[in-house]
Amino acid sequence: SQQGEEDPQALSIQEGENATMNCSYKTSINNLQWYRQNSGRGLVHLILIRSNEREKHSGRLRVTLDTSKKSSSLLITASRAADTASYFCATAYYGNNRLAFGKGNQVVVIP
Amino acid sequence: EAQVTQNPRYLITVTGKKLTVTCSQNMNHEYMSWYRQDPGLGLRQIYYSMNVEVTDKGDVPEGYKVSRKEKRNFPLILESPSPNQTSLYFCASSFQGGVVNTEAFFGQGTRLTVV
Numbered sequence: 001s002q003q004g005e006e007d008p009q010a011l012s013i014q015e016g017e018n019a020t021m022n023c024s025y026k027t028s029i030n031n032l033q034w035y036r037q038n039s040g041r042g043l044v045h046l047i048l049i050r051s052n053e054r055e056k057h058s059g060r061l062r063v064t065l066d067t068s069k070k071s072s073s074l075l076i077t078a079s080r081a082a083d084t085a086s087y088f089c090a091t092a093y094y095g096n097n098r099l100a101f102g103k104g105n106q107v108v109v110i111p
Numbered sequence: 112e113a114q115v116t117q118n119p120r121y122l123i124t125v126t127g128k129k130l131t132v133t134c135s136q137n138m139n140h141e142y143m144s145w146y147r148q149d150p151g152l153g154l155r156q157i158y159y160s161m162n163v164e165v166t167d168k169g170d171v172p173e174g175y176k177v178s179r180k181e182k183r184n185f186p187l188i189l190e191s192p193s194p195n196q197t198s199l200y201f202c203a204s205s206f207q208g209g210v211v212n213t214e215a216f217f218g219q220g221t222r223l224t225v226v
Contacts, residue, residue, distance in 0.1 A: 030211045040199060040222075042115075043154075045214040088154070090210075097161065097209040098144065098169050101154040 010106045019076040021105040023089035024069075030093045032065055032072050037086045037104070046074070046087075079109045113138045117202050117218035124192055124225055132187045132221050134202030140216070142209035143185040144169065145177065147198040148220075154201070160185055161209060192225040199223075 013019050023032070031050045035043040047063045049056045049072065056063045062075040076083055086106050090099035115136045124130055136143065144159035146169075156169030160179040174196055176188040185204075189196060199222050203215040 033210070033214055035217075040220065042201060042217040042219045043203075043215075045216070048214050090154075092210040094211050097142070097167075097211055098156040098159055099146075099154075099210050099215060101146075103151070103153045 009103070010108075012108045012110065013079055015079060015081055015109055015111050017079055019079050019083070019107055019109075021074045021087055021089075021107070023072045023074070023102055025072075025089075025091045025100075026070065028093060029067075029091045031091070032063075033090045033092070033099065034061075034063060034072075034074050035088045035090060035101075037088065038084075043088065076107075079107075081109050081111045083107060084109045113216070115202055115204055115216050115218035117200075117221050119221060120219065121222050122224070124223070126193055126225055127191050130189050130192060130223075132189075132200060132202075132223070134185045134187065134218060135183050136185075136202075136204040136216070137183065138204060138206075138216065139182065140204035141182070141207040142205040143179065144203050144205075144210075144215070145175070145185070145187050146201045146203065147171065148201065149198050157187070157200075159209070192223075194225050197223060197225050 033048045034046040037043045049065045060077045065072045086104040088104045090101045118133045141162045145157040146154045148154045155171045158177040160166045202218040205215045206213045
């Protein structure tokens with residue numbers, strides 16, 4: 001089955017710096033989604049990028065998708081302490097209407 | 112406020128005692144699903160429903176039941192809970208077509224401990 005895999009697993013940065021996370025997957029997808037989770041709480045959707053899109057922006061977030069390499073990246077610019085969370089990528093494809101999640105990236109932003 | 116509401120948020124129970132975790136959404140979403148989150152394993156889908164009276168198995172359905180009698184509700188039933196079902200459970204919903212078309216909205220989670 002599909003599965004996103006983030007890299008690196010844990011990231012510690014200073015406030016104001018940029019944070020980049022990568023995600024790879026194994027098979028063709030319909031879309032790839034990024035979610036944020038704070039301390040075991042519910043997941044919050046950040047961005048959805050479709051297989052025919054290459055880049056998407058939302059505020060301080062930038063997501064890229066390279067379907068030839070089966071990979072995606074999430075960039076958080078000018079990080080804030082409130083960005084401290086776990087970030088998950090998840091893939092979805094027709095024929096299997098579920099999100100296949102990666103293990104998650106823990107990001108700590110130091111004030 | 113648009114939301115997915117799960118109850119209870121925390122539950123400790125004993126092996127074999129049937130329990131139900133409720134999930135309700137107020138966004139008129141057709142698609143609803145249940146996930147469990149375990150350390151080292153990430154989130155895995157248990158069951159999903161494309162609409163009323165339509166349910167299907169996810170990756171880890173064993174030991175769970177679901178029903179979708181109303182559009183807004185999607186309860187998760189553990190008929191005979193076992194310790195390996197100790198986990199953090201999330202309910203999620205999406206617009207028509209499900210997650211192949213659009214994002215999922217997640218509840219706050221239910222932390223279940225089976226002793």
